[in-house]
Amino acid sequence: MGDIILTLQDKTLTLTLKGNFIDFEDGKLYQNIAGYLPENIIINGLEINKWDSSLLLILFNLNKYANENNIKIENLYMPQGLIKMLKLALVVPEHINRETMPANESILEKIGGFGLNVWQNTLKGTIFMMTCFKSLWLFIRRKSSARKTDFLFAFEECGPNAMSIVALISFMVGLILAFVGAIQLKNFGAQVFVADLVTIGTIRIMGAIMVGIIMAGRTGASFAATIGSMQVNEEIDALKTMGISWAEFLVAPRMASLVIAMPFLTMWADFFGISGGAFVGILALDIPATEYFNHAFNAWSMKNFWVGIFHGFIFGFIISLCGCYYGINSSKNADGVGIATTKAVVSSVVWLIVATGIITFVFERLGI
Amino acid sequence: MKSKIAAKNMDIGYEKKVIIKNATFEVNNNDIFIIMGASGCGKSTMLKVLTGLMPPLKGNFYIDDIDYIKADEQTKLEIMKKVGVLYQSGGLFSSMTLAENVALPLQKYSSYSKKAIDDLVSLKLALVGLDGYNDYYPSQISGGMKKRAGLARALALDPEIVYFDEPSAGLDPLSSARLDNLMQDINQNLKTTLVVVTHELSSIFAIGTNSIFLDAKTKTVKARGNPAQILKNPPNEDVYNFLTRGKYDEKRAE
Ligand SMILES: Nc1ncnc2c1ncn2[C@@H]1O[C@H](COP(=O)(O)OP(=O)(O)OP(=O)(O)O)[C@@H](O)[C@H]1O
Ligand SMILES: [Mg+2]
Numbered sequence: 001m002g003d004i005i006l007t008l009q010d011k012t013l014t015l016t017l018k019g020n021f022i023d024f025e026d027g028k029l030y031q032n033i034a035g036y037l038p039e040n041i042i043i044n045g046l047e048i049n050k051w052d053s054s055l056l057l058i059l060f061n062l063n064k065y066a067n068e069n070n071i072k073i074e075n076l077y078m079p080q081g082l083i084k085m086l087k088l089a090l091v092v093p094e095h096i097n098r099e100t101m102p103a104n105e106s107i108l109e110k111i112g113g114f115g116l117n118v119w120q121n122t123l124k125g126t127i128f129m130m131t132c133f134k135s136l137w138l139f140i141r142r143k144s145s146a147r148k149t150d151f152l153f154a155f156e157e158c159g160p161n162a163m164s165i166v167a168l169i170s171f172m173v174g175l176i177l178a179f180v181g182a183i184q185l186k187n188f189g190a191q192v193f194v195a196d197l198v199t200i201g202t203i204r205i206m207g208a209i210m211v212g213i214i215m216a217g218r219t220g221a222s223f224a225a226t227i228g229s230m231q232v233n234e235e236i237d238a239l240k241t242m243g244i245s246w247a248e249f250l251v252a253p254r255m256a257s258l259v260i261a262m263p264f265l266t267m268w269a270d271f272f273g274i275s276g277g278a279f280v281g282i283l284a285l286d287i288p289a290t291e292y293f294n295h296a297f298n299a300w301s302m303k304n305f306w307v308g309i310f311h312g313f314i315f316g317f318i319i320s321l322c323g324c325y326y327g328i329n330s331s332k333n334a335d336g337v338g339i340a341t342t343k344a345v346v347s348s349v350v351w352l353i354v355a356t357g358i359i360t361f362v363f364e365r366l367g368i
Numbered sequence: 369m370k371s372k373i374a375a376k377n378m379d380i381g382y383e384k385k386v387i388i389k390n391a392t393f394e395v396n397n398n399d400i401f402i403i404m405g406a407s408g409c410g411k412s413t414m415l416k417v418l419t420g421l422m423p424p425l426k427g428n429f430y431i432d433d434i435d436y437i438k439a440d441e442q443t444k445l446e447i448m449k450k451v452g453v454l455y456q457s458g459g460l461f462s463s464m465t466l467a468e469n470v471a472l473p474l475q476k477y478s479s480y481s482k483k484a485i486d487d488l489v490s491l492k493l494a495l496v497g498l499d500g501y502n503d504y505y506p507s508q509i510s511g512g513m514k515k516r517a518g519l520a521r522a523l524a525l526d527p528e529i530v531y532f533d534e535p536s537a538g539l540d541p542l543s544s545a546r547l548d549n550l551m552q553d554i555n556q557n558l559k560t561t562l563v564v565v566t567h568e569l570s571s572i573f574a575i576g577t578n579s580i581f582l583d584a585k586t587k588t589v590k591a592r593g594n595p596a597q598i599l600k601n602p603p604n605e606d607v608y609n610f611l612t613r614g615k616y617d618e619k620r621a622e
Contacts, residue, residue: 145476153463233457233459233462235462237416237419237421237455238455238460240420240421241420241421242473242476243449243477244476
């Protein structure tokens, strides 16, 4: 183990280093040195046996410490390699962009900055939305530069390829709804109303919400990741310099395909949700099939059905906008794409719920 | 002579951070114009400004004597049609084949028939030595081939100016020399003005006819002119060191 021996003579502090300095640490070194109030420091390395970066670090810090406190420092009899590495480390960096370092901010500045940020993001999001809606309009009128294959490809992803997972999840949710409902309704001897509960719940809201959450995790994430990687790959830059609008080329076909697919997926989910309920009602709760379907049929209302479809339609906009927004604004590295994907999913789900709240409130007021 | 590109008192940078101050330079018609400088000095940023991806913080630049900054959207589009860009990673659209990539600007801006576009695409790909790779996807070809495919796309509309961001980065010496030759051929035979960001010394001297040197320390344009002339008459030690790699190696040898 190494040893650092301190001796003071006429304000000159000599540090004699002895032995093996491997994984060496000396927590009190600076305290001890400062206690001597030296004007000169001499480091004597004659008796160093073995050393590694831990010693280099100590020498580096000592030299910096001395330079900052106007203490003259000499490194004597150091092993060749050590002194070379030390010199390399002590070279003054050529230029540091000091103004790039964020200054310490006061709380007031932070609050102001936050407010400004919220305002700028709102503005940015609004402009983004307007641009996308305009592109979608051009796309519908077949006046955009989007490629048909992109649309078909995106539609296959959003539609047919999502059907199995949507079917599975909505069937399970229908099942759970029926079970949970049955436990409560049993107390009133009204188990047969499980059919009403499942039907109304699924077609009015649960079907659409389940599809929304599945598609946010599936398609919204994939939009953000694809567009984010395009950002990394300089594809978006290339589009811009070619004068091709990314909104027309990338966002519109994706938005169109998801907005078209969502209402159909919602119907699909409705069907499987009700089937899940029937499965439990008939097989587990022993409600006769005719009675179950009779109740389900009575509970069915076209109005509720359309409300559910409307939710799906709106969710299509929300998910595709969130996915594309974070993809386009992804920073140009792998990390950025990961963050963009996460943000796309989280914000999609949040906006889904917010939108549901708003729609429910408005419809309730309108008496729908 | 009228200049092809002219920058006047341009400050470039990000938000509040200025990276190059007061840049003024001219690119003449048919130049191979090199933008050089140490890592992080702002070469790519300069390219982003010149290709219209971000505005300068201050000042303007002119393409064919038209003020790009003040131009309306339509004029900007007209100007950018005269410009091709080869990105560092090629910037090819990964969901499209090479042929579809090259065809895209033609479909957007030209009135050729589908057949003519197909033929033109094959021609452009053949020009960069990628004859027969029409149906390959970018993920199926090598880095050097991606650069050449990117160049074919940049050349699709017979641009008057082509920008290159570090064309030789990641290429072996032979491929990089071949790309240099290709660039020279394009410059001489198609009368295209090339603006090249690079720190490859061999390329700088082999193909550069004009240049600027960006300096991170002073944040200014430190030198301008023919690279060989600059080397003969270096304005300061940094530029000399950059162009020779010499000083630093000598210091080490001490
Ligand atoms: N998106 C950005 N936001 C803020 N600062 C940036 C951004 N991109 C680059 N910079 C900064 O701008 C400066 C110049 O970067 P630039 O990429 O233009 O350098 P460069 O000359 O191309 O370097 P290299 O030769 O390494 O590619 C750097 O200090 C960098 O930190
Ligand atoms: Mg760069």
